[in-house]
Amino acid sequence: MPDEDLGRKYFRQKYASLVIVSAAQSQPSTYNGASALIEALVDAGVSYLFANFGSDHPGILEALAQARVTGKPVPKVITCPNEMVALTCAQGFVQITGRAQAVLVHVDCGTQAMAGAIHNVAKCRVPVLIFAGASPYTQEGELKGSRNEFIHWLQDVPDQRGILRGYMKYENELRTGRNIKQMIYRALQIASSDPQGPAYLMAAREVFEEEIPPVSVDASHWTPIAPQPLPESGLTELVESLLAAKRPLVVTSYLGRKTEAVAELVRLADQLGIGVLESCPSYLNFPTDHSCYVGQQGNEHMQNASLAEADLVLVLDSDVPWIPTFNKPAEGAKICHIDIDPLKERTPLWYIPAAQVFRADCTAALRQINSRLNSAGPLDDRRARYEKRHNAWISELTRREQKPTKEITAEYLTACVRRQIDRETVVLNEGITNFSAINNHIGCTVPGTRFTSGASSLGWNGGASIGMKLAYPDKTLVCLTGDGSYMFSVPSTVHWMARKYQTPFLTVVYNNRGWRAPKFSMLAVHPDGYASKAQDIDVAFDPPPDYSGIAAAAGGAFARIVKNVDEVEPAVAEALKVVREEKRCAVLDVWLAHL
Ligand SMILES: Cc1ncc(C[n+]2csc(CCOP(=O)(O)OP(=O)(O)O)c2C)c(N)n1
Ligand SMILES: [Mg+2]
Numbered sequence: 001m002p003d004e005d006l007g008r009k010y011f012r013q014k015y016a017s018l019v020i021v022s023a024a025q026s027q028p029s030t031y032n033g034a035s036a037l038i039e040a041l042v043d044a045g046v047s048y049l050f051a052n053f054g055s056d057h058p059g060i061l062e063a064l065a066q067a068r069v070t071g072k073p074v075p076k077v078i079t080c081p082n083e084m085v086a087l088t089c090a091q092g093f094v095q096i097t098g099r100a101q102a103v104l105v106h107v108d109c110g111t112q113a114m115a116g117a118i119h120n121v122a123k124c125r126v127p128v129l130i131f132a133g134a135s136p137y138t139q140e141g142e143l144k145g146s147r148n149e150f151i152h153w154l155q156d157v158p159d160q161r162g163i164l165r166g167y168m169k170y171e172n173e174l175r176t177g178r179n180i181k182q183m184i185y186r187a188l189q190i191a192s193s194d195p196q197g198p199a200y201l202m203a204a205r206e207v208f209e210e211e212i213p214p215v216s217v218d219a220s221h222w223t224p225i226a227p228q229p230l231p232e233s234g235l236t237e238l239v240e241s242l243l244a245a246k247r248p249l250v251v252t253s254y255l256g257r258k259t260e261a262v263a264e265l266v267r268l269a270d271q272l273g274i275g276v277l278e279s280c281p282s283y284l285n286f287p288t289d290h291s292c293y294v295g296q297q298g299n300e301h302m303q304n305a306s307l308a309e310a311d312l313v314l315v316l317d318s319d320v321p322w323i324p325t326f327n328k329p330a331e332g333a334k335i336c337h338i339d340i341d342p343l344k345e346r347t348p349l350w351y352i353p354a355a356q357v358f359r360a361d362c363t364a365a366l367r368q369i370n371s372r373l374n375s376a377g378p379l380d381d382r383r384a385r386y387e388k389r390h391n392a393w394i395s396e397l398t399r400r401e402q403k404p405t406k407e408i409t410a411e412y413l414t415a416c417v418r419r420q421i422d423r424e425t426v427v428l429n430e431g432i433t434n435f436s437a438i439n440n441h442i443g444c445t446v447p448g449t450r451f452t453s454g455a456s457s458l459g460w461n462g463g464a465s466i467g468m469k470l471a472y473p474d475k476t477l478v479c480l481t482g483d484g485s486y487m488f489s490v491p492s493t494v495h496w497m498a499r500k501y502q503t504p505f506l507t508v509v510y511n512n513r514g515w516r517a518p519k520f521s522m523l524a525v526h527p528d529g530y531a532s533k534a535q536d537i538d539v540a541f542d543p544p545p546d547y548s549g550i551a552a553a554a555g556g557a558f559a560r561i562v563k564n565v566d567e568v569e570p571a572v573a574e575a576l577k578v579v580r581e582e583k584r585c586a587v588l589d590v591w592l593a594h595l
Pocket of ligand 1: 116430431432433434456457458481482483484485486488512514515516517518595
């Protein structure tokens, strides 16, 4: 039999039962579990469903189509050819808006394919609702949705929820269409209550197909728990310590996830002359041009001078305030810790020697502290000292970002980008070994303009750019990424989606021809070993792919490879013009020194 006939026969067999069932039961309008799911998402304020469909979703595809025909609202469906990208898009959108979004994936397979994005949303505390179908639980046509494809036996796995149990704040199985709405609201309430995080719900096809009386429940009865303030007793002691200290210092990493908290931290610095150090920041926590800002530190193996001389360290929202093997506060410094998640219950090994620890919302806590601080006191000395440090730090950055004579440096490249963007431009940083260079030289000052994945599974930059652009259609977006991280981001999917959903952004690939981070990690542990002297340690990408060409092929992006120092700034300017005026993505592949 020719291939074509075989194909037709297979198609007829595969879909015959489906066609008969739907013809026999077709009605003008059906209300089933899938209808309840879509209504629940709309009522809960979910704007987007980042979806990758499969055989588990006939009910949902049908309900979406029915709702569109009958004029009912549906979340905007974003078709995502890769699940890691789908979840990362949702993460990007939520990092901007704070509003939980939904992701739909295919059974255990799509759950696995969300891959490291699961780690990122969990560690970054991103509220997101993930739905997966599950294999039908009937096999002889007992119920609508019963098994009718061979994969239904293969996809029936012992513990689908176990795939991501270690990462979810909440996971459950929907067992009937009748309480789907309540279950969705409960999952969203848990995901959106601090400390926020992802939730996972799965359901077999029969649940979505189950015809039910329309469910009417009030989504507003499942609001997130209210932000927690500091207790009055602890507040008094804390404020006294802050006033008594000679060199108080704030260390923070993700306080800026709420932009209001940044304004409160500025008030605190202005009132108290307290220094602010960002440690491995995942958000912009403090304006980098404020005279109390002493810079940021990531993996740099050195003792931070401001941290060493502080006599009071106020840790505000941080997972890694310092790395004690080479950087820590002085012996005897008083440490106070306010965090939405101070115990880090999902991190098996975690402690800092804190005298006071509070689980509280930093915006609320800082407001309380600020309203108690009504005397400026003898603070000019503190402020002057931090101002001196700040100015020295700025001079050092200016020195480092000078135009190089030979190979392009990350510092110079980042300074070129900075000169071509405005204050409102949103910057995504997945620069890895150039992470600090990017944060330092990009010079963001406005809260909510600088982001990272907040975690460590690479490839966040592309999907997050799409999600953030959906949230901020009028802002310019600049995605600064290592070459390895660009490859991890699945650029073929990202650029197809960016064109389809009109989310133009500029990507700059910091191309050092491979993975420099594992090389640095090796050298830090084995500085004089065999690997340190080896020519090749299997981390280089020679010859590298044509990174910008991938984006051009997948989504019509503007593509340019830049190898010459003189070309850098004009290329950034031209690429940004394309993004802003032609509303098209641009990818600049900028060659730095070989790793
Ligand atoms: C999904 C995932 N796989 C592997 C790693 C381990 N890893 C950490 S950094 C890194 C290299 C990143 O390369 P690139 O983006 O080019 O940055 P560079 O190290 O060159 O600065 C790798 C492979 C990871 N963090 N996440
Ligand atoms: Mg690299």
